[in-house]
Amino acid sequence: MKRSRINQVIKDMETLIKEHGFEMPPFARWTAEEWNSIGHEYDEIRDNKLGWDITDFGLGKFDEVGFSLFTIRNGNPKLDKYKKTYAEKLLMLYEGQTAAMHFHASKMEDIINRGGNDVYITVYNGTKDEEMLDTDVTVYSDGRHTIVPAGTKVLLKPGESITIMPYMYHDFIVPETGGSVLLGEVSMCNDDDNDNFFYNKSIGRFPEIEEDEAPYRLLCNEYPKAGT
Secondary structure, three states, X not given: OEHHHHHHHHHHHHHHHHHOOOOOXXXXXXXXXXXXXXXXXXXXXXXOOOEEEEEOOOOOOOOXXXXXXXXXXXXXXXXXXXXXXXXXXXXXXXXXXXXXXEEOOXXXXXXXXXXXXXXXXXXXXXXXXXXXXXXXXXXXXXXXXXXXXXXXXXXEOOOOEEEEOOOEEEEEEOOOOXXXXXXXXXXXXXXXXXXXXXXXXXXXXXOOOEOXXXXXXXXXXXXXXXXX
16 A cells, blocks of 8 residues: 555544544554654553554555554553453444455454444354354344344444454445444454454455655554664
């Protein structure tokens, strides 16, 4: 992705968040220059990849298949000094945009429509061998459980949520009209390096960036080390 596109996406997400009355933590506004003076007191942000995260899944067609996220809080089971057992994110998809089909082996998460457009979540059962099964899926949504056929697109209107269980394949689909959607995620600890299993094996998690302008905000995998 071009840096200019990443910058614009972050600005769009900031606007959407503001429209829905959500207040962001201070580090959401730090510039690249400010990051150069941030010390070890903020290592939790660096170590746990808090902050902005824009991806095209390595496919090079962000407007069709892409995702915009901000991780507000996250634990880290690999490092004993971080005791949180949970994570929280905000996510944005533009109208007509989808996110790639995947599952998590460890993480259970709730996806909440925080406002804007509708969103559809396609659900399948998966296996430890990363197979996608043609079996009925148990869906938990806002205190209600139902059983739906494999491949069902579960509609979430603003305020509605779905619980994504481990090994449940899921994607995100936003209607072609109606604007962007703001989603919330409340989950167990997030591990993007080891706990994302994509149905399309050619997909990657973080984009390659073409530097055509200066970064507006740094992404969560770009922070300089403390003292540099």
